Amino acid sequence: GTQVKDVVIKSDAPSALLLDKHADYIAAYGSKKDDYEYTLSEYLRMSGIYWGLTVMDLMGQLTRMNQQEISDFIKSCQHDCGGVSASIGHDPHVLYTLSAVQILSLYDNVNVLDVDKVVEYVRGLQQEDGSFAGDKWGEIDTRFSFCAVATLALLGRLDAINMDKAVEFVLSCMNFDGGFGCRPGSESHAGQIYCCTGFLSIAGQLHQVNADLLGWWLCERQLPSGGLNGRPEKLPDVCYSWWVLASLKIIGRIHWIDKSKLRSFILACQDEETGGFADRPGDMVDPFHTLFGVAGLSLLGEGQIKDVNPVLCMPEDVLERLGLHPDLLSYSTPLVPAAIVFNRSSSSMS
Amino acid sequence: MAESEEEDVLVQRVVKDINNAFKRNPNIDEIGLILCPEARYNRSPIVLVENKLGVESWCVKFLLPYVHNKLLLYRQRKQWLDREALVDITCTLLLLNSDFTTAWNVRKELLQCGALNPERDLYLGKLALTKFPKSPETWIHRRWVLQQVLRECSPSSSDRKEQRDSGLRDAAERTRLSERLHRVLHDEMKVCADAASRYPSNYNAWSHRIWVLQNMAQGNLKVLHDELSSMREWVSMHVSDHSGFHYRQFLLKALVRELSQSMHHHHAPWPSPGSSSPRSPSPEPQPGHPHHQANGEATAAAPCLSPATPEDQSSVPAVPQLFHQEMELCTDLIQSFPGHETLWCHRRHVFYLWHHWRRDHDHHDGQGCGSESPQLNHTGAGLSSYPHTASPRGVGLDRVESRNGQTQEGQNAMEVDGVGVPDPRDTKRLKRGPPDPYPPALPSEHGFIASVLDGCRSHEQGCFALAYRKWLDSVIGQ
Numbered sequence: 167g168t169q170v171k172d173v174v175i176k177s178d179a180p181s182a183l184l185l186d187k188h189a190d191y192i193a194a195y196g197s198k199k200d201d202y203e204y205t206l207s208e209y210l211r212m213s214g215i216y217w218g219l220t221v222m223d224l225m226g227q228l229t230r231m232n233q234q235e236i237s238d239f240i241k242s243c244q245h246d247c248g249g250v251s252a253s254i255g256h257d258p259h260v261l262y263t264l265s266a267v268q269i270l271s272l273y274d275n276v277n278v279l280d281v282d283k284v285v286e287y288v289r290g291l292q293q294e295d296g297s298f299a300g301d302k303w304g305e306i307d308t309r310f311s312f313c314a315v316a317t318l319a320l321l322g323r324l325d326a327i328n329m330d331k332a333v334e335f336v337l338s339c340m341n342f343d344g345g346f347g348c349r350p351g352s353e354s355h356a357g358q359i360y361c362c363t364g365f366l367s368i369a370g371q372l373h374q375v376n377a378d379l380l381g382w383w384l385c386e387r388q389l390p391s392g393g394l395n396g397r398p399e400k401l402p403d404v405c406y407s408w409w410v411l412a413s414l415k416i417i418g419r420i421h422w423i424d425k426s427k428l429r430s431f432i433l434a435c436q437d438e439e440t441g442g443f444a445d446r447p448g449d450m451v452d453p454f455h456t457l458f459g460v461a462g463l464s465l466l467g468e469g470q471i472k473d474v475n476p477v478l479c480m481p482e483d484v485l486e487r488l489g490l491h492p493d494l495l496s497y498s499t500p501l502v503p504a505a506i507v508f509n510r511s512s513s514s515m516s
Numbered sequence: 517m518a519e520s521e522e523e524d525v526l527v528q529r530v531v532k533d534i535n536n537a538f539k540r541n542p543n544i545d546e547i548g549l550i551l552c553p554e555a556r557y558n559r560s561p562i563v564l565v566e567n568k569l570g571v572e573s574w575c576v577k578f579l580l581p582y583v584h585n586k587l588l589l590y591r592q593r594k595q596w597l598d599r600e601a602l603v604d605i606t607c608t609l610l611l612l613n614s615d616f617t618t619a620w621n622v623r624k625e626l627l628q629c630g631a632l633n634p635e636r637d638l639y640l641g642k643l644a645l646t647k648f649p650k651s652p653e654t655w656i657h658r659r660w661v662l663q664q665v666l667r668e669c670s671p672s673s674s675d676r677k678e679q680r681d682s683g684l685r686d687a688a689e690r691t692r693l694s695e696r697l698h699r700v701l702h703d704e705m706k707v708c709a710d711a712a713s714r715y716p717s718n719y720n721a722w723s724h725r726i727w728v729l730q731n732m733a734q735g736n737l738k739v740l741h742d743e744l745s746s747m748r749e750w751v752s753m754h755v756s757d758h759s760g761f762h763y764r765q766f767l768l769k770a771l772v773r774e775l776s777q778s779m780h781h782h783h784a785p786w787p788s789p790g791s792s793s794p795r796s797p798s799p800e801p802q803p804g805h806p807h808h809q810a811n812g813e814a815t816a817a818a819p820c821l822s823p824a825t826p827e828d829q830s831s832v833p834a835v836p837q838l839f840h841q842e843m844e845l846c847t848d849l850i851q852s853f854p855g856h857e858t859l860w861c862h863r864r865h866v867f868y869l870w871h872h873w874r875r876d877h878d879h880h881d882g883q884g885c886g887s888e889s890p891q892l893n894h895t896g897a898g899l900s901s902y903p904h905t906a907s908p909r910g911v912g913l914d915r916v917e918s919r920n921g922q923t924q925e926g927q928n929a930m931e932v933d934g935v936g937v938p939d940p941r942d943t944k945r946l947k948r949g950p951p952d953p954y955p956p957a958l959p960s961e962h963g964f965i966a967s968v969l970d971g972c973r974s975h976e977q978g979c980f981a982l983a984y985r986k987w988l989d990s991v992i993g994q
Contacts (some may be wrong), residue, residue: 170855170976171756202577205584209616209653255588256618303624304663305656342868343861351730351769352723353762379991386983398857399756400717 171399172389173446179434183463184441185470188456189227191441192218195453211253212243212262214453216269221457223272223481224464224472237278240266247290248283249301259301260291264313267320272484281321288314289326296331297349307348308339312361315368316478319490324368333371336362344379356387356396360409363416364477367492372417377495381419384410392427393446403445404435404455407462412476415465418495425466432459432466527582530575533562534611535604537569544569546646547611549576569643576612583609587619599631607640610654614644620657627664634661634668638700642707645721649711655724658707665700666732669693697732697821704728705743709750712760722759726766736821738828740771744838748845755853761862768842768866772873775835835877839870843956847964855976860984867956871992958993 195218196204207214215236222228243251243266249258250266263284270276291299291314298310311332318324338350339362345354346362359380366372387394387410393402394410407428414420434447435455442451443459457479464474473482477492485491538544545567552572555561561572571579583605589595590602597605603626606619613619623640626632641658644651708728711721733739744767751760833841843866850859965988968981 200581202580205581206613208584209613209618252617255592257591257621259617300656303621303660305659342865348723349727351726351766353719353759355719397717397719398758398861400758 170390171395171401172391173393173402175391175431175434175447179447180436180438181430181433183433183468183470184436184438185225185460187438187441188436188443188460189222189225189230189441191451192222192453192456193227193230208253209256210262211256212240212250212265212269213252215239216265217453217457219269219272220480221453221460223484224457224460224474225470226472228272233273233275236269237273237275240269241278244279244283247302248280248285248287250279250284257301258287260288260298260310260313260317261300263287264317267317268478268480271320271480271488274484274487276321281323285318285321285323285326288317292327292332293335294331296328296333296335298332308336308346308358308365309348309361311336312365315365319368319492320478320488322488329369333366333369333374336365336369337371337374340375343383344376344381345383353397354383356384356394356406356409356413359384360413363413364492367416367477367494370493372493372495375417375495377417377419381414381417381422384414384417385419385422388423388428391431392424392429393431394423394428401446402431404432404443404462405445405458407432408458408465408479411462411465412479415476416494418497420465421497429463429466429468432462435459523578524582526575527578530561530579531583531604531608533560534569534571534608537562537564538607540564541567543567544643547571547643548647549573571611579608580612584613584616587622591618591622599626599629602626603632610640610644611647614648614651615653617653617656620653624657624660627661634665635700637661638703638707642703642710645707645711646714649714650718650720652720655720658724659727662700662704662728662732665696669697694821701728701732701739701821704732712750712754712757716754717757717759719759722763725763729766729770733821735770735774737771737774737832738825739821740767740774741828741832743767744771752845752849755849755856756858758858758861761858762865764842765862765865765869768838769869771832771838772835772869775832775838776873776877778829779835835873839866839873839956842866843870850968850977854972854974855980857976857980860980863984864987867961867988867992870956958988961988 196214198204219228219231219236222231239254240250242254243256243258243262245251245258247258249260250263251258252262252265256262266279267276267284270278288298291301291310293299293306297306297308298314299306300310300313314327315324315329315332318326336346339346339348339352339358341347341354343354346358347353347355348358352358363372363375363380366375386398387396387406389395389402391402393404394406395402396406396409411420411423411428414422431447432443435443435445435449436459437444437451440451442453443455444451445455460471461474461479464471465476474480475482475485475490475492476494478485478490541564544564547569548571550563550570550572552561552574555572555574561575563570563572586595586597587602587605587609590597602622606623606626609616609619610623623632623637627634627637638658638661641654641661644654648654705725705728708721708725712718712725715721729739729743744764747760747764747767751757751764754760832838843863846859846863846866850856850863853859962985965981965985969978972978972981
C-alpha cells in the first residue's frame with residue numbers, strides 16, 4: 167500500500183485540554199525581547215500580538231496582558247498615510263492594520279488610532295478591478311480583500327469601498343472545485359478559502375459560494391489521524407483546524423468532518439511541558455498555532471473556551487458589543503447527501 | 517560598553533566580508549548556514565567554497581540584531597545610511613531573514629532611484645530562495661521588481677525624451693527589449709523550478725510561476741506549450757505535488773483558451789494601455805489578445821516577448837489532442853503510482869475542463885457534434901494555422917455515446933495511443949475519414965474507474981477511485 171501523508175498520534179500524546187499552561191505560555195511570551203527568534207519575527211509583531219491577546223481573551227485571561235503598553239505601541243505604529251506597521255519603524259501594511267484594529271476592538275479602544283485615516287488607507291488600496299493591494303507597492307491577493315473588509319467592518323465603515331467590485335474580484339478567484347486561490351487562476355488553498363468565505367460573509371454574498379462543492383473539498387482535508395491539511399497530500403497542521411473548520415462553519419457544513427477525531431488531533435498538538443500548541447504533535451510550539459488550536463476547539467464546542475466568531479477569529483462577545491453579526495450559511499438540503507460524501511478519516515488504514 | 521563596541525566592530529567586519537564575497541564571486545548560487553557554535557580564532561565566519569556562501573551560525577545572533585536595528589534606525593530617520601551601505605545591509609539582512617518586508621521595501625526605493633538594478637535584486641532574491649524556498653515576502657518583492665522590468669521594456673512607457681528625439685523606438689531596440697524579457701522570463705522559470713524542487717508542493721513558487729506567465733507571456737502559445745511539455749517529466753517524478761499538477765491545469769486552460777479563440781476567429785479590440793497596468797495584473801489571458809496573431813506585431817499597449825510564429829502555433833496540438841495527452845499522462849501515473857490523491861484531483865480537473873470545453877465548443881459551432889466536418893465554415897487564419905483542428909476529433913463523442921452507450925468504444929478511445937500531430941496534408945482526408953479515438957467521455961471514465969477497482973490492492977487507490985466516481989456522478993453527470 168501507499169503511505170498516506172499523515173502523522174501518527176502516539177498513545178501518550180496529550181488528550182486533556184491544558185488551558186492554564188497555554189495562558190502561562192502566552193503571558194510569558196516575548197518577555198525576553200533580546201531573543202534572536204523574537205527579532206526574526208518582528209516583521210509580523212502586530213499579528214503576533216493579536217494572536218496572543220485573542221487566545222488569552224478566549225481563555226478568559228486577557229487581563230494578564232498589558233493593555234497600556236500595547237495601546238502605546240499600536241499608536242506609534244500608525245503612519246502618516248493612515249496604515250499601521252507590524253512594529254515601530256517598519257513599513258505599514260493592510261495585514262497589520264487589521265491586526266491593530268482587532269487588538270483595539272478587544273479593548274474597545276479603536277480611537278487610539280486615527281480611524282478616519284485608517285479608512286482612507288484601506289480605501290486607497292482598492293484597485294480598479296475591485297482587488298486590494300497589501301500596501302503602496304501593489305501586491306494583489308485575496309487575503310488583502312479580507313483584511314480590508316474585516317478592518318472596515320470592525321470600524322463600521324464598509325461604505326468606504328466599492329463593495330460590488332470587491333465581490334466581483336473575489337468571485338473571479340473561485341475555482342472549479344469550489345475553492346479560492348490568492349489571485350484569479352491560482353490553486354485552491356484552505357487559507358485563501360477562509361479569507362474569501364470570510365470576505366463573502368462580511369459582504370453579504372455567501373449565496374455565491376457553492377457550499378456543497380466547497381464543503382466537500384474542505385472535508386476531504388481530514389486525514390486518518392483526524393487532523394486537517396490545507397491542500398491534497400499535505401501533512402495536517404493545527405492552523406488548518408482553524409481555516410478549514412471556520413470555512414466549514416461559515417458555509418454551514420461543519421458537521422461534515424469528524425469532530426471527535428479532529429479534537430483528538432488538536433489536543434495532541436499541545437506541549438504538556440511548555441504549554442502552547444505546535445503545528446503537529448511533537449513539534450515546537452508558537453503563539454500562532456496556539457491561537458488556532460484553541461479557536462478550533464472553540465468551534466468544536468469546547469465548553470471551557472469562549473465562543474469564537476468564525477469570520478473574524480475574535481471572541482463572539484466582542485463582536486456582540488460591536489453589533490457585528492457576519493452572515494453564516496445554514497445547512498439545507500444538499501445536492502450530495504452528507505452520508506455519501508466520502509470521509510477518509512472514518513475508513514480504516516490498509 | 518567595550519564589549520558591545522567590540523561586537524559592533526566584529527559585525528561590521530562580517531557585513532563587509534559578505535559583500536566582498538559577492539564582489540569576488542559574482543556566481544554565488546546558494547547560501548546556507550554552517551552549524552558552528554564557536555568562533556575560530558581570528559577567522560571570518562563567512563565561508564566561500566566554489567559557488568556556495570556559508571555563514572557560520574555563531575555569528576548570526578550578533579549579526580542579525582545589529583543589521584536589523586541599523587536598518588530600522590535609518591527607517592525612522594534617526595541615523596543616516598548612504599545608498600551603498602543600504603545595499604549591503606539589506607543584502608545581509610535578507611539573506612538571514614528573507615521575510616523582513618521593510619528591508620525589501622528599502623531595496624524597492626533603491627531601485628527606483630537607480631542605486632540598484634533590477635537584475636541584481638532578482639539575484640539576491642534567487643539566493644534567498646535557495647535557503648527559504650517558500651519565503652512569501654521574497655516572492656512578493658520579486659513580482660514588484662518584475663513589474664519594473666516590464667515597465668522598462670514597454671514601448672508605450674518609453675522615455676518621452678526618446679520619443680521626441682528621432683521618433684519611436686526602432687526595431688533593434690524592440691529586439692533588445694524582447695530579448696531581455698525572454699532572459700528574465702527564462703530565469704524566472706528556473707527560479708520557480710528550483711524552489712519547487714526544494715520544498716514539496718510549494719504554493720508560493722508555483723503561484724508565482726503562474727503570475728509570471730499571466731503577466732509576461734500572456735497568450736503566448738509557444739511559451740505555454742513549451743512549459744506543458746517540459747513539466748511532464750517533473751510532475752511524473754513528483755506525483756504528490758499538487759501545485760505542480762495545478763500548474764499543468766493552468767497551462768492547459770490557457771492553451772485551450774488561446775486555441776479556441778483562434779479557431780473561432782474571435783478578435784476583440786486591442787487592449788487599451790490601461791488594461792496592462794502593472795498594478796492590476798490581468799487574470800487569465802484576455803480574449804483576442806493579439807500576442808498570438810500570425811503577423812507577429814507587438815501591441816502598442818503592453819511589453820511582450822516575440823509573439824509565437826505561425827510555425828510555433830502549428831506545432832501546438834489541437835485541443836482534443838491536448839486533453840487526450842493529459843488524460844493519458846494521468847492514467848499512466850495513476851496506474852504506476854497507486855494511491856496518490858493529487859493524481860485523482862488532476863484527473864477531475866482535466867476532465868472538467870474537457871467537459872466544459874466540449875460543451876462550449878459545440879455551442880459555438882452551432883451545429884452540434886454530429887457533423888463530420890465541423891470547421892469548414894471557419895475561414896482564413898484559423899484553418900491554415902491549425903490544420904488539425906478540422907479533424908473529426910471534434911466530432912466523435914456523441915456518436916460514441918449514441919451507440920447504445922457502450923463503454924467499449926470509450927475504452928478504445930482511452931487506450932489508443934499515437935494520436936500524433938497529423939500531417940497537414942492529411943487534413944482533407946481526416947475530415948471524411950473514420951472517427952478517431954476520442955479523449956475522455958463519461959462512459960470511458962467509468963470504465964477506467966472499474967478497471968482500477970478491479971484487482972486494486974491499494975486501499976487508498978480504491979477510495980480515490982470511488983470518490984472520483986462520486987464526483988463524476990454528482991458534479992458532471994447531472
